Amino acid sequence: MDTVSVKKHMATDFQVTEAIKVLRTNLFFSGNDKRVVALTSYQASEGKSTLALQLAASIAETGKRVVLVDADLRKSALASRLRYRGKPVGLSHYLSGMANADEMLCETDVKGFYMVFSGARVPNPAELLGASSFDKLIAALRDTFDYVIVDAAPLGQVIDAAIIAPKLDGVIMVINAADNSYKNEQRIKHQLERSGGKILGVILNRVNLSELEGYYSKNHYSYD
Numbered sequence: 377m378d379t380v381s382v383k384k385h386m387a388t389d390f391q392v393t394e395a396i397k398v399l400r401t402n403l404f405f406s407g408n409d410k411r412v413v414a415l416t417s418y419q420a421s422e423g424k425s426t427l428a429l430q431l432a433a434s435i436a437e438t439g440k441r442v443v444l445v446d447a448d449l450r451k452s453a454l455a456s457r458l459r460y461r462g463k464p465v466g467l468s469h470y471l472s473g474m475a476n477a478d479e480m481l482c483e484t485d486v487k488g489f490y491m492v493f494s495g496a497r498v499p500n501p502a503e504l505l506g507a508s509s510f511d512k513l514i515a516a517l518r519d520t521f522d523y524v525i526v527d528a529a530p531l532g533q534v535i536d537a538a539i540i541a542p543k544l545d546g547v548i549m550v551i552n553a554a555d556n557s558y559k560n561e562q563r564i565k566h567q568l569e570r571s572g573g574k575i576l577g578v579i580l581n582r583v584n585l586s587e588l589e590g591y592y593s594k595n596h597y598s599y600d
């Protein structure tokens with residue numbers, strides 16, 4: 377099994393690591409039936425892959441076994457971001473019957489943290505994710521791992537996240553605090569719900585903390 381180095385990509389900033397711990401705690405308190413969870417957003421670059429990676433590593437730090445699945449088959453980012461140079465076998469190979477689960481599973485330098493990369497580009501991602509082989513994979517990962525974190529494609533652009541949502545325990549919506557629209561967020565929320573997906577919560581990412589501190593202290597003082 378190939379080993380991927382993720383430690384050097386972990387956030388070191390105190391506020392970020394604290395925020396990830398809060399996210400992890402909220403997920404743990406969502407219950408034992410919320411172990412297979414996807415992150416999606418309306419558009420690209422809202423922070424899904426970054427948060428999925430940090431969250432998965434943070435879960436592993438508590439001694440649990442976790443696998444991060446890169447299911448953004450259209451703009452897969454994790455293999456290149458982690459500078460993975462191992463065998464280029466991933467989810468798309470498995471879903472099209474070209475690899476088995478063991479072949480695409482990679483271990484990382486964080487104990488208990490495993491990765492499934494997206495694999496080669498395919499012309500039919502939605503079809504592959506909708507097929508029963510994806511259900512089978514999720515069932516197998518659910519048996520092997522305490523948590524399965526799925527990095528999904530942006531739902532404002534492609535339907536993939538709504539296709540996989542009902543196959544999982546829940547979905548977390550990532551919203552870029554600096555660039556979003558109520559209408560678009562509502563649209564993907566309804567789309568997820570219509571597909572039978574359960575929205576566990578929302579992460580407001582890229583909040584300007586210096587502005588927030590001012591806001592908080594203002595509130596705080598007016599509270600006194």
Ligand SMILES: Nc1ncnc2c1ncn2[C@@H]1O[C@H](COP(=O)(O)OP(=O)(O)O)[C@@H](O)[C@H]1O
Pocket residue numbers: 417419420421422423424425426427453581582583
């Ligand atoms: N909270 C944040 N603060 C600053 N940069 C961020 C934050 N979240 C994500 N980024 C950066 O934004 C870019 C896009 O993030 P990424 O996680 O790849 O988004 P997505 O998976 O939603 O397309 C990356 O370069 C990432 O490092």
Ligand SMILES: [Mg+2]
Pocket residue numbers: 424425426448451453527
């Ligand atoms: Mg991404």
